Amino acid sequence: MEAAVSEILKRSQLSVTDSRKRILEFFHQSSGALAHADIERLSGEQFDRVTIYRTLQTFVEKGIIHSIPTADNSIRYALCKDDCAEGHHHDNHIHFVCDKCGTTFCLDHVSIPAVQLPMGFTSSQTDVIVSGVCKQCNAA
Amino acid sequence: MEAAVSEILKRSQLSVTDSRKRILEFFHQSSGALAHADIERLSGEQFDRVTIYRTLQTFVEKGIIHSIPTADNSIRYALCKDDCAEGHHHDNHIHFVCDKCGTTFCLDHVSIPAVQLPMGFTSSQTDVIVSGVCKQCNAA
DNA sequence: TACATATTTGCAACTTTGTTGCAAAACAAA
DNA sequence: TTTGTTTTGCAACAAAGTTGCAAATATGTA
Ligand SMILES: [Mn+2]
Ligand SMILES: [Mn+2]
Ligand SMILES: [Zn+2]
Ligand SMILES: [Zn+2]
Numbered sequence A, B: 001m002e003a004a005v006s007e008i009l010k011r012s013q014l015s016v017t018d019s020r021k022r023i024l025e026f027f028h029q030s031s032g033a034l035a036h037a038d039i040e041r042l043s044g045e046q047f048d049r050v051t052i053y054r055t056l057q058t059f060v061e062k063g064i065i066h067s068i069p070t071a072d073n074s075i076r077y078a079l080c081k082d083d084c085a086e087g088h089h090h091d092n093h094i095h096f097v098c099d100k101c102g103t104t105f106c107l108d109h110v111s112i113p114a115v116q117l118p119m120g121f122t123s124s125q126t127d128v129i130v131s132g133v134c135k136q137c138n139a140a
Numbered sequence C: 001t002a003c004a005t006a007t008t009t010g011c012a013a014c015t016t017t018g019t020t021g022c023a024a025a026a027c028a029a030a
Numbered sequence D: 001t002t003t004g005t006t007t008t009g010c011a012a013c014a015a016a017g018t019t020g021c022a023a024a025t026a027t028g029t030a
Helices: A002-011 A018-029 A036-042 A049-061 A135-139 B002-011 B018-029 B036-042 B049-061 B135-139
Strands: A065-068 A076-079 A094-098 A104-107 A122-133 B065-068 B076-079 B094-098 B104-107 B122-133
Touching: A002 A018, A018 A036, A018 A049, A018 A076, A036 A049, A049 A065, A049 A076, A076 A104, B002 B018, B018 B036, B018 B049, B018 B076, B036 B049, B049 B065, B049 B076, B076 B104
Parallel strands: A094 A122, B094 B122
Antiparallel strands: A065 A076, A094 A104, A122 B122, B065 B076, B094 B104
């Protein structure tokens, strides 16, 4: 794990530092998306708040994670899959927020439905956020 | 206009006050959605920030306006159409954010597409935010 | 390995955004 | 007009995010 995250950082031409390794590990260990506050909690007093802000920002720029808009207006982040690179995200999937456990999932295999816009409007991006109850919570 | 907004307030069983009338007028005069900061700017020093927060909250509860999730994580609000009432919103439309002018539109006549969720997931609500270039900006 | 250079971090100070309690002001009903 | 209820503004606070800068850490080279 430790070696794997270092590789990812190097591939993105980032210096390999404690905070970056640690924060990237959190994402690999988590099933859902993480907010700034989650990382702050997970890391205890290990890093300064500012470092977490800057690390998340850097990861987004490098195409390592993407940010997720949610209905309750809290920014969350999740790992990008394959083909995101610096300045080029290709995260064409919908997001699901569980009303029970609060987890935010990337549903990678559900593609974004096409919407028919009124005349004159042109679209560059479509975000879909579905809320409801997730698999785990429905089973329980 | 002044009389019209007073009517709406009374219908929702709200006291008719200066701030409520004024803020509701802003929404009727605006083509797009408004954020708290927009209202603060539009009203100058006329009202306290706290009053604006409380007024928006009250309007949402009464079904007069609805809040709109946006990709840049700023809450915006727009007027509800017909059949929203206290505690019962029926705003089944998508939202469009223009990358050029920044305006957020409610596209009332575009219905929410159905998405096929993975086994085990059940949905209660779907939010769709399309970004791109709006009619006005495309024409210009 | 040691050094020089470039990058990142932590701290402090600050801004912006949002919340709460409470007394004064405004409103609604009689 | 009077009375009781609701709303407002103020103050104080909490949470969230930003910026500049010096110290610490990482990287590439000798
Ligand atoms: Mn995602
Ligand atoms: Mn709307
Ligand atoms: Zn769940
Ligand atoms: Zn536009």
